[in-house]
Amino acid sequence: MKTMALILSIILFITGLLGTILPVLPGAILIYGGMLLYGILTQFATLNANFFILQALVLVLIFFIDFLASTVGVQSFGGSKQAVWGAVIGIILGLIFFGPLGMIVGPFLGAAITELFRGKDLIQAIHVGFGTLIGVLGGTFLKSCIEILMITYFFMQI
Numbered sequence: 001m002k003t004m005a006l007i008l009s010i011i012l013f014i015t016g017l018l019g020t021i022l023p024v025l026p027g028a029i030l031i032y033g034g035m036l037l038y039g040i041l042t043q044f045a046t047l048n049a050n051f052f053i054l055q056a057l058v059l060v061l062i063f064f065i066d067f068l069a070s071t072v073g074v075q076s077f078g079g080s081k082q083a084v085w086g087a088v089i090g091i092i093l094g095l096i097f098f099g100p101l102g103m104i105v106g107p108f109l110g111a112a113i114t115e116l117f118r119g120k121d122l123i124q125a126i127h128v129g130f131g132t133l134i135g136v137l138g139g140t141f142l143k144s145c146i147e148i149l150m151i152t153y154f155f156m157q158i
């Protein structure tokens with residue numbers, strides 16, 4: 001049973017890491033789910049409550065980074081609060097219409113178009129869109145690193 005639990009957990013870990021890069025899947029939640037599944041299937045033989053509480057706190061940190069990265073990217077390049085929401089909507093619509101490429105195109109266009117509607121000139125709107133893109137990609141990189149640390153800690157504990 002332990003081997004099967006480990007295989008299922010690894011599948012969820014890989015899917016979770018892919019979900020961080022392609023945000024159609026809830027990456028960090030899948031990783032945490034893989035750990036929880038392992039715990040349940042092995043009757044929590046090697047993973048205790050402290051492990052799961054720590055991992056849950058890291059999960060919350062990852063969600064915070066997701067929001068903060070976009071906000072910092074937009075605001076660092078002179079964008080408005082509305083541009084942050086434009087980037088969020090852009091990610092969703094981008095993924096629907098452009099698939100994985102929408103992760104890059106969506107937030108850029110969402111923030112830039114929002115700034116154009118707010119009366120900014122084209123150069124400034126593109127500047128804000130670029131800042132949004134840097135924030136989203138930086139956040140994705142940081143989340144991936146933290147998720148790899150989560151997985152590494154999991155293997156250290158089992």
